[in-house]
Amino acid sequence: MKKNKKTRFGLVMIFFMMTIFLSGCQAQAPISTVPTKTIVDCMDREVVIPEDPQRVACLYASTAHMVAMLGEADKIIGIPNGVKRDVLMSYKLPDIASLSVPFQDGTINIEELLTSKTDLVLIRQSTAENEGEIEKLDKAGIPWVVVDYSSLAGLKKAITVTGDIFDQKEKAAGYNAYVQEILDLVTERLSQIPETSRIRIYHAVNEAARTDLNGDLCTQITDVAGVINVSTQGGSLITDAEKTMTTLEQIYAWNPDAIIANDINATKYMLSDSKWSGLGAVVNQRVTTLPVGVTRWCHPGSMEPQMAALFIAKLFYPEQFMDIDLVQTTKEYYKKWFDLDLSDEDVSAVLSGAGMRLSK
Structure with missing residues (x-):
C-alpha cells in the first residue's frame, strides 16, 4: 500500500515537473515576427516598418490624402477629424465617418491605436519633436514615420517617402513628375x-x-x-x-x-x-x-x-x-x-x- 502511494506521488511529481518544463518552453518559444523593411522618412531617419503595412493611422491630414492618391486608402484605420470633412475623401473611403480619431489637439490616443491594432503610424514633424507623444508610440511598440513638408521640394520628398512605405514607388514618382510638368507649363507661359x-x-x-x-x-x-x-x-x-x-x-x-x-x-x-x-x-x-x-x-x-x-x-x-x-x-x-x-x-x-x- 505504501509502495502504491509512493508510486502515485512520484507520478504526480513527474507530471507536475513536466508541466512546468513545457510551460517554460512555451513562454520562451520565439515569437513570429512580421516581415520588415527599412525606409528613410522626411526627417532623414532610417525607420524599420512592416514590409506590407495593413492598418495605418494617418495622424496628419495630408498623409491620408497621399495614401489615397497611391491607391491604398483601404489600409487607413485612423485619421484626424478634419479629414472626415473632405467630401472627395469620403468618395475614396465610404466608411470614413466610422474611422477612429487617434489624434486630437496635438495628443496621441495610444489606447485607440492599440484597440484598432495599428501596425504603422504616419505623423508630422511637430509631433515627432514632442518627446512625450513619441514615448507613447515607442512604449507601445508601434513604428512611426514622419511624412511632412512646407515647400514644393518637401512635398515631393513626402510623396516619395509615402510611395516607399506602400511599395508604390512608380506611382509616387509619376505624381511628382505630373506636378512638375504643370508647374513648368505655367512658368513657361507666364515668362514674358x-x-x-x-x-x-x-x-x-x-x-x-x-x-x-x-x-x-x-x-x-x-x-x-x-x-x-x-x-x-x-x-x-x-x-x-x-x-x-x-x-x-x-x-x-x-x-x-x-x-x-x-x-x-x-x-x-x-x-x-x-x-x-x-x-x-x-x-x-x-x-x-x-x-x-x-x-x-x-x-x-x-x-x-x-x-x-x-x-x-x-x-x-x-x-x-x-x-x-x-x-x-x-x-x-x-x-x-x-x-x-x-x-x-x-x-x-x-x-x-x-x-x-x-x-x-
Missing part, C-alpha cells in the same frame, strides 16, 4: 509678363487675417502663378509654428489688386464686413475663393500645388491659358491620380471652393 504687369494679391489662409510666410509652400505656388504675393513684401506679420497672422491695417497698407481665399466663409466675411469695404479689391469684387478638391489647392498642407498654380494663373492671366479647359483638366486629374469619376456638379463645386469641405 513683365514685373510691372503682374497682379498683386493678398492670400487669406482659412481666416481673413491669416496669410503666407515668404518661402513657404503657398508663396512658392503664387510665385509660379505669376502674381505678387503682398505678404512677401514686408510688413506686420506674426508667425508661430502653425500660422502667420497679419492685421487689417497692414492689408490696407498693402492695398492688393485682388484677394484669394482658402475658405468661402472668409470670402463672404471680407465682402460683407464694413471694415473691409474700403479695400480696392473688395470694392471691385476681386475676391475669389480658391478650389477645394482632395485638399484645399493653395494651402500649407496642400498636395495639389500644381492645380492651384494653374487655377490662379488662369484667373489673372486668362489670355495665356485660353486653350486649357479647367473643368476637363480637373476631371482628368482626379480620374488619373485618385480613380474618381467626378460629375460636372462635383467639378463645379471643386472649382468654386464651395461644398467640398463640410462644416465643423
Whole structure:
C-alpha cells in the first residue's frame, strides 16, 4: 500500500515537473515576427516598418490624402477629424465617418491605436519633436514615420517617402513628375509678363487675417502663378509654428489688386464686413475663393500645388491659358491620380471652393 502511494506521488511529481518544463518552453518559444523593411522618412531617419503595412493611422491630414492618391486608402484605420470633412475623401473611403480619431489637439490616443491594432503610424514633424507623444508610440511598440513638408521640394520628398512605405514607388514618382510638368507649363507661359504687369494679391489662409510666410509652400505656388504675393513684401506679420497672422491695417497698407481665399466663409466675411469695404479689391469684387478638391489647392498642407498654380494663373492671366479647359483638366486629374469619376456638379463645386469641405 505504501509502495502504491509512493508510486502515485512520484507520478504526480513527474507530471507536475513536466508541466512546468513545457510551460517554460512555451513562454520562451520565439515569437513570429512580421516581415520588415527599412525606409528613410522626411526627417532623414532610417525607420524599420512592416514590409506590407495593413492598418495605418494617418495622424496628419495630408498623409491620408497621399495614401489615397497611391491607391491604398483601404489600409487607413485612423485619421484626424478634419479629414472626415473632405467630401472627395469620403468618395475614396465610404466608411470614413466610422474611422477612429487617434489624434486630437496635438495628443496621441495610444489606447485607440492599440484597440484598432495599428501596425504603422504616419505623423508630422511637430509631433515627432514632442518627446512625450513619441514615448507613447515607442512604449507601445508601434513604428512611426514622419511624412511632412512646407515647400514644393518637401512635398515631393513626402510623396516619395509615402510611395516607399506602400511599395508604390512608380506611382509616387509619376505624381511628382505630373506636378512638375504643370508647374513648368505655367512658368513657361507666364515668362514674358513683365514685373510691372503682374497682379498683386493678398492670400487669406482659412481666416481673413491669416496669410503666407515668404518661402513657404503657398508663396512658392503664387510665385509660379505669376502674381505678387503682398505678404512677401514686408510688413506686420506674426508667425508661430502653425500660422502667420497679419492685421487689417497692414492689408490696407498693402492695398492688393485682388484677394484669394482658402475658405468661402472668409470670402463672404471680407465682402460683407464694413471694415473691409474700403479695400480696392473688395470694392471691385476681386475676391475669389480658391478650389477645394482632395485638399484645399493653395494651402500649407496642400498636395495639389500644381492645380492651384494653374487655377490662379488662369484667373489673372486668362489670355495665356485660353486653350486649357479647367473643368476637363480637373476631371482628368482626379480620374488619373485618385480613380474618381467626378460629375460636372462635383467639378463645379471643386472649382468654386464651395461644398467640398463640410462644416465643423
